[in-house]
Amino acid sequence: MPPEAQGNMMSGAEMIIRALKEQGVDTIFGYPGGAVLPIYDALFKQNHIRHILVRQEGGAVHAAEGYARSTGKPGVVLVTSGPGATNAVTGLVDALMDSIPIVCITGQVPTHLIGSDAFQEADTVGITRPATKHNYLVKNVADVGRVMHEAFYVATNGRPGPVVIDMPKDIQVETGVYTGSPKTKHRSYQPQLKGDLGAIRQAVELIASARRPVFYTGGGVINSGPNASQLLREFVRMTGFPITTTLMGLGSYPASDPQWLGMLGMHGTYEANLAMHDCDVMINIGARFDDRITGRLNAFSPDSKKIHVDIDRSSINKNVHADVAIVGDAGHVLEDMIKVWKAGVHRPDKQAIADWWKQIDQWRGKDCLKYEPSKDVIMPQYALQRLHALTKHLKPYFTTEVGQHQMWAAQFIGFEEPNHWMTSGGLGTMGYGLPAAVGVQIAHPNALVIDVAGEASTMMNIQEFSTAVQHDAPIKVFILNNEYMGMVRQWQQISYEGRYSHSYSDSLPDFVKLAEAMHGVGLRCTKPDEVDGVIEEMMAIRKPVIVDCQVAKLENCFPMVPSGAAHNEILLNARDAGLERADDLALV
Amino acid sequence: MRPQLPIERHTMAVLVDNEAGVLARVIGLFSGRGYNIESLTVAEVNHAEGLSRITVVTRGTPPVIEQIKAQLERLIPVHKVSDLTVEGPAVERELALVKVAALGDPRVESLRLADAFRARVLDTTTDSFTFEITGSSEKIDAFVELMKPLGLVDVSRTGVVAIKRGAGGM
Ligand SMILES: Cc1cc2nc3c(=O)[nH]c(=O)nc-3n(C[C@H](O)[C@H](O)[C@H](O)COP(=O)(O)OP(=O)(O)OC[C@H]3O[C@@H](n4cnc5c(N)ncnc54)[C@H](O)[C@@H]3O)c2cc1C
Numbered sequence: 001m002p003p004e005a006q007g008n009m010m011s012g013a014e015m016i017i018r019a020l021k022e023q024g025v026d027t028i029f030g031y032p033g034g035a036v037l038p039i040y041d042a043l044f045k046q047n048h049i050r051h052i053l054v055r056q057e058g059g060a061v062h063a064a065e066g067y068a069r070s071t072g073k074p075g076v077v078l079v080t081s082g083p084g085a086t087n088a089v090t091g092l093v094d095a096l097m098d099s100i101p102i103v104c105i106t107g108q109v110p111t112h113l114i115g116s117d118a119f120q121e122a123d124t125v126g127i128t129r130p131a132t133k134h135n136y137l138v139k140n141v142a143d144v145g146r147v148m149h150e151a152f153y154v155a156t157n158g159r160p161g162p163v164v165i166d167m168p169k170d171i172q173v174e175t176g177v178y179t180g181s182p183k184t185k186h187r188s189y190q191p192q193l194k195g196d197l198g199a200i201r202q203a204v205e206l207i208a209s210a211r212r213p214v215f216y217t218g219g220g221v222i223n224s225g226p227n228a229s230q231l232l233r234e235f236v237r238m239t240g241f242p243i244t245t246t247l248m249g250l251g252s253y254p255a256s257d258p259q260w261l262g263m264l265g266m267h268g269t270y271e272a273n274l275a276m277h278d279c280d281v282m283i284n285i286g287a288r289f290d291d292r293i294t295g296r297l298n299a300f301s302p303d304s305k306k307i308h309v310d311i312d313r314s315s316i317n318k319n320v321h322a323d324v325a326i327v328g329d330a331g332h333v334l335e336d337m338i339k340v341w342k343a344g345v346h347r348p349d350k351q352a353i354a355d356w357w358k359q360i361d362q363w364r365g366k367d368c369l370k371y372e373p374s375k376d377v378i379m380p381q382y383a384l385q386r387l388h389a390l391t392k393h394l395k396p397y398f399t400t401e402v403g404q405h406q407m408w409a410a411q412f413i414g415f416e417e418p419n420h421w422m423t424s425g426g427l428g429t430m431g432y433g434l435p436a437a438v439g440v441q442i443a444h445p446n447a448l449v450i451d452v453a454g455e456a457s458t459m460m461n462i463q464e465f466s467t468a469v470q471h472d473a474p475i476k477v478f479i480l481n482n483e484y485m486g487m488v489r490q491w492q493q494i495s496y497e498g499r500y501s502h503s504y505s506d507s508l509p510d511f512v513k514l515a516e517a518m519h520g521v522g523l524r525c526t527k528p529d530e531v532d533g534v535i536e537e538m539m540a541i542r543k544p545v546i547v548d549c550q551v552a553k554l555e556n557c558f559p560m561v562p563s564g565a566a567h568n569e570i571l572l573n574a575r576d577a578g579l580e581r582a583d584d585l586a587l588v
Numbered sequence: 589m590r591p592q593l594p595i596e597r598h599t600m601a602v603l604v605d606n607e608a609g610v611l612a613r614v615i616g617l618f619s620g621r622g623y624n625i626e627s628l629t630v631a632e633v634n635h636a637e638g639l640s641r642i643t644v645v646t647r648g649t650p651p652v653i654e655q656i657k658a659q660l661e662r663l664i665p666v667h668k669v670s671d672l673t674v675e676g677p678a679v680e681r682e683l684a685l686v687k688v689a690a691l692g693d694p695r696v697e698s699l700r701l702a703d704a705f706r707a708r709v710l711d712t713t714t715d716s717f718t719f720e721i722t723g724s725s726e727k728i729d730a731f732v733e734l735m736k737p738l739g740l741v742d743v744s745r746t747g748v749v750a751i752k753r754g755a756g757g758m
């Protein structure tokens with residue numbers, strides 16, 4: 001054996017730790033079990049990598065997602081075989097849908113037992129094949145280093161996503177020579193970052209000729225990194241055009257800027273949706289024409305020419321035809337667009353753009369997010385407005401669960417910076433927000449991290465509150481408790497004549513006592529004039545907190561483009577939806 | 589509703605790393621996204637570099653065909669996808685083994701037809717023939733149809749393989 005190889009002789013488990021270190025990983029989220037004991041033993045013997053013990057493997061993946069989305073670094077997960085791996089699947093699909101870079105190491109039964117229905121055996125690569133961007137089963141200890149590095153490369157390059165590495169237990173124990181380095185790439189997967197210059201010129205010409213333009217930007221700008229958000233701001237301001245962002249793109253453009261129209265889509269603003277419907281040039285950067293955005297496809301922005309910038313070739317022309325398609329990274333393409341724009345002589349027709357803004361201002365005049373305030377019950381929108389107002393100077397990180405509270409958070413919290421908003425958009429996974437908040441807090445120990453939650457979603461991963469307590473992660477779970485699966489109840493009210501089939505949150509725990517029982521702090525508010533006090537108290541506590549904010553039970557989330565409708569068929573309030581205003585007081 | 593678009597048949601060549609599970613990825617992509625597979629063949633074509641070539645025949649509207657190509661390209665072990673129907677012209681061939689059990693006139697007739705189709709006799713017993721035939725899928729379909737009344741027992745087909753005409757690759 002050559003001498004240099006001798007220093008590189010180690011067990012598969014040690015190779016895993018070595019590769020993690022070389023990748024600059026400081027934190028992993030995991031849960032032990034028989035098939036990963038060698039890796040846990042190797043973890044025990046080192047102190048570079050911090051292990052966050054979760055309470056259920058699904059929580060580990062969501063925590064890693066929160067860590068990844070708030071730092072721009074990949075999130076790392078370690079779970080055991082069989083049930084450990086299957087519990088992780090929801091989180092993997094969540095990361096796949098929302099383009100979050102995750103490397104998930106799963107234990108596997110020893111290679112000679114694979115296929116024998118061994119104890120805690122599951123076909124993890126089979127189960128996770130459609131749940132990941134890519135996955136590996138390592139069958140030779142000599143491959144461990146290379147596969148680990150390749151997994152990080154695949155997870156973080158191009159359109160980010162989750163990668164699973166299935167590690168049989170014998171491979172973890174066996175010794176071999178470590179190979180691989182953080183520079184390892186994949187031999188065929190080499191995504192293109194620069195966009196085609198010809199197409200970029202064509203796009204800029206189209207932009208310069210626009211009379212009713214709108215920027216429609218999404219999660220791809222966040223994926224591209226903070227620099228892309230800066231370039232987006234620069235370009236949008238140069239053009240003077242209106243901009244709207246998807247749920248996943250919030251923060252890439254400052255909400256306080258007058259050119260921002262708010263979020264678009266099913267629960268987006270009136271002005272954003274009508275601008276999309278009536279525009280003549282649509283500039284899509286890093287958004288994927290999701291059905292929550294387009295509504296009925298044949299009625300979607302019928303008169304516009306569409307420019308689509310996306311790093312993933314398959315996002316282009318998937319749902320909506322692009323007139324100018326640019327495959328590339330949002331940041332790189334924006335940089336070139338700005339160059340071409342600055343070099344050019346053509347400028348949009350000032351009068352036309354002024355008229356377009358006049359039209360948009362008229363739509364804005366509808367004040368589509370207004371709600372009927374109340375002196376007696378806490379309106380959920382009011383609670384979020386106060387939460388935003390009282391915390392914004394601290395630049396908090398927000399995560400959410402899934403439901404009405406998620407949409408209200410998107411509508412009422414103004415995001416100024418990228419990577420401060422973590423939500424499950426594509427899969428819509430209830431139970432995402434609490435563990436995601438733990439991951440965010442671990443990455444940013446001194447920041448204010450708030451999970452805007454619903455009471456039903458909170459119950460999906462409440463066990464991770466213990467994780468927060470164990471690891472001194474002072475997350476704030478701010479529950480808008482309406483005692484209903486509000487989003488489900490809203491649809492039942494609008495589309496099923498108010499038959500509230502199994503959407504009442506019965507037998508709820510006392511969330512204040514629950515927080516206390518789990519060694520955190522519980523707070524409660526039930527009246528509008530208590531809201532500020534509770535928020536301030538919450539902010540002052542350096543421990544995990546659950547706030548049981550008891551809100552109006554039957555409030556609905558508007559605006560709403562019912563599924564299958566066109567943007568200009570948007571419902572602005574209960575009256576549009578054919579409902580009387582929900583009579584809350586009678587029900588309290 | 590989208591306007592009614594024509595359904596087209598396309599043959600694609602896909603160059604992949606010859607690694608465990610790669611075929612499952614391709615097949616899973618087709619089933620998971622609701623695409624059609626009319627025929628699929630796979631074999632290693634470059635041992636030194638560990639590359640296999642998959643030939644897949646699929647049907648769909650032009651936007652669906654474009655999606656299929658883009659989706660195949662984003663699979664990590666895929667090196668190259670070539671839509672031979674678009675990038676052609678290409679030649680396509682299929683091979684089939686066709687077994688016929690017959691005596692007397694039908695036996696003679698099967699041999700006569702095989703000759704007309706340029707099928708070879710691979711195996712003979714006193715009461716059966718196994719023919720090997722290559723050609724377009726339509727030609728094989730036609731041959732199999734003709735064998736049915738003559739005592740067709742079994743057919744084994746490779747599925748389509750294809751390659752671009754001329755000096756260029758894929
Ligand atoms: C209850 C509920 C209601 C919802 N209502 C709404 C709503 O009203 N409005 C709304 O907007 N959403 C809503 N959503 C979310 C929605 O389902 C989608 O998740 C979201 O619209 C997708 O956002 P996106 O288009 O920005 O794409 P993402 O999922 O963020 O995808 C990013 C796109 O950018 C590309 N990309 C990735 N990296 C790069 C890069 N570096 N450069 C360029 N491109 C890149 C990717 O290939 C992909 O095409 C809702 C979700 C839930 C659960």
Ligand SMILES: Cc1ncc(C[n+]2csc(CCOP(=O)(O)OP(=O)(O)O)c2C)c(N)n1
Nearest residue numbers: 403404405430454455456457484485486487
């Ligand atoms: C895991 C999972 N199961 C079911 C759903 C369907 N679903 C969407 S919203 C919702 C209700 C959420 O209720 P709650 O957390 O109280 O939030 P609210 O809508 O009341 O604000 C349900 C059941 C889902 N998104 N995720």
Ligand SMILES: [Mg+2]
Nearest residue numbers: 454455484486
């Ligand atoms: Mg609720």
